[in-house]
Structures are given as structure tokens and as C-alpha cells.
């Protein structure tokens with residue numbers, strides 16, 4: 001039986017860009033692994049022995065979305081990872097490195113032309129990065145405008161301490177496509193606004209460790225939530241969450257949504273399939 005390539009998950013923890021995924025030796029911002037319920041691994045099952053996260057993700061997940069942090073990293077990554085029907089790598093420019101990578105913006109816009117999705121992009125208004133907020137905003141506006149001009153793209157969006165500004169920017173460019181808000185940490189009011197604007201949300205195990213994260217997840221539109229690993233930055237118990245370890249998300253969502261685990265798995269699976277279909281539209 002052919003298993004349908006379905007929905008997203010992404011692994012990451014709080015975004016800090018000082019680590020790389022060791023076995024691959026180049027920076028990947030996150031992995032979104034979309035998989036069907038009949039193939040999903042529970043968090044209690046033993047971890048697969050992976051030669052590389054890439055190879056294992058290909059073997060285990062129905063679909064994996066790898067996001068990158070800079071256009072040059074994307075170019076390098078694309079050369080190393082062979083194309084696959086169930087894995088995509090997308091170009092991005094992370095707001096935390098906006099000041100040092102601003103010269104790569106033109107390269108990013110060219111890469112977006114040939115990509116079905118974009119990420120990671122966005123804004124970061126936290127104290128550590130707000131000094132470069134102006135350049136972040138210039139880049140993010142250029143990216144969203146480019147997506148609008150190209151007829152729409154699916155974006156993985158970072159919005160730490162800047163959710164309303166992110167949403168303002170998205171509203172400026174109708175037809176930009178679809179935003180998947182990753183690890184959303186803003187207020188319930190901003191979450192409702194994002195939801196009303198049609199945003200999706202990607203939820204990882206690390207996000208579910210905090211009371212605020214769990215509260216926000218309980219308010220999300222269930223038909224627009226996909227699991228994420230957010231690795232190698234996202235970690236649980238000091239270990240990066242791997243793209244095939246999103247079973248933890250399913251279990252916690254079942255508690256928060258007071259639904260059977262199987263029903264949540266089915267929902268996430270269906271959501272992922274829809275998101276993939278939206279990417280290819």
C-alpha cells in the first residue's frame with residue numbers, strides 16, 4: 001500500500017542560532033515532519049538508529065519540511081540533500097541574523113521564485129534582537145511582498161515579541177499566501193488575531209513545556225495546527241527533538257483538547273495533508 005505523504009511537524013526549541021545539526025554539518029533551522037497516524041511513532045517507542053536525521057526522516061516520516069536560516073545556508077543545503085518526494089528544504093532568513101545576513105536578501109528573493117514554501121522568516125522584537133529591528137522589518141516586508149508578487153507561498157514565520165507587527169506586515173500584502181506561525185508565544189489576543197487572519201500554527205514538544213504555551217495551544221484552531229520538532233534547536237530533557245518524535249505533541253494536545261489520542265493524530269495528519277496540498281497549489 002502506498003502511504004500518502006501527509007502533514008507537518010516541526011522540531012525546535014527557543015530560537016537561538018548558535019548550534020548546527022551535527023550529523024549534517026550545516027545549519028538547519030528546523031524540521032517539520034508530517035506523518036500519517038498509522039506511521040507515527042509514540043514518544044515511548046525507542047528512537048530509531050539514524051545515520052543522519054535526514055535519512056531517518058526520509059525513511060520514517062511521510063513528509064518533512066526542513067527550514068533554513070540564511071540564503072547561503074539554503075544554497076549549501078540544497079546541494080547536499082538530494083531531492084525527495086517527501087521532504088522539502090526551504091529558503092529563509094531568520095530575524096536573529098538579519099543584521100549579518102542582510103546582504104543575502106536578493107539571493108533569498110531569487111530562491112523564493114523557485115520554492116513552494118519559505119522559512120524561516122519573520123520578526124524578533126525581544127531585547128536581544130530589537131536593535132536590528134529596522135533591518136528585520138525591511139527584509140520581512142520584502143519577503144512577504146515577493147510572495148505576493150509570485151502568487152503566494154507557504155511561510156514558516158517567527159514572531160517572538162513581535163506578533164502584532166508580523167500580522168500587520170502580512171495584512172499589508174494580501175495574496176502573500178499562508179503563514180504558519182511557529183512556536184507562537186504572544187498573548188491570547190494576538191493569537192486570536194492571527195487565527196482570524198487565517199494563520200496556521202506549528203507546535204513542538206518544547207513549546208508544550210510552559211504553561212503559557214499550553215494555554216495558547218488550547219486556544220488554537222484545531223484544523224490549522226501541525227506538529228513541529230523544531231530541532232536541532234528544540235530540545236526536551238537536553239536532547240534535540242528529532243523529526244520523527246512528534247508523538248509527544250499528539251499526546252499533550254489530546255490532554256489539552258480533551259480528545260482521544262487517535263482523534264488528535266488523525267486531525268494532525270489531515271491538517272498536514274491539507275498544508276502540503278496548499279504548498280503545491
Ligand SMILES: [Zn+2]
Pocket residue numbers: 015120157158159182183
Ligand atoms: Zn523561530
